[in-house]
Amino acid sequence: MRVSPWVVPVLVILATVLGIGGARLLAAPSFTQDYAAAGGARVETVRFVVQGLQCVDTARQLAGQFADEPGVLRYVAYASRHEARVSYDAAVTGPQALRAAIEGPVVDEASGQIRFHQFEVRSMDGARIR
Template sequence: MKKAVIIPLAIALVILLAFATTNAYRVPTADISFVECDERPTSVATVEFEVSGLKCRGTARTFARQIQDVPGVVSFVAYARTHSAIVEYDPALTDPDAIREAFEEPILHEGKTYEVFKMVSVAGE
């Protein structure tokens, strides 16, 4: 029966490996560009937001709609696993605070307002 201990050990090992390797092959939940290639500004800054409410492809699209009209926002990549959004922007036209204000703006739907996104943390580059 000593061999039976191998089973929980194998379970622990494969689960640990799963968690340890997820960052190695990150694929975005959504990858949206708001400008054509030839319209990209020469200087682009990046900011990464951790956002509550950003948890699937649908909410990532809603997030894109929230920030698409902010002047200077170039593109955005969402990752549902980490609930994070990496936004590229033109620092001459906007800043992370303006982007945050835009995505935290309550959404009006069928007469009701919903606060869908809330920033949890920010890590700029």
């Protein structure tokens, strides 16, 4: 059986396009943290694109930014997309307070050092910032 010489390159290109497209559609979370049960809360979710969110370790560090933030219910990070989704009680906090928590100083648990400007919000619910 003889195969046309263009079939293999076309199949490689098709597999590449489908792989990249599928990865964008079916991304798995890098890190998830639940902080409190929703109970009777008015739950809303905001999506941030965060510069500095690059891997599981930075996703875990960013989760620490919400540990003492009142009203935060859940945090889900997608490091491959630089994306953080935060569910919160809208009666207690809002997107601007969450953005301030993201962009605040980060305490490195291992060394105790405080780092500034580790995370920067690039967009919030699709609206570009800066």
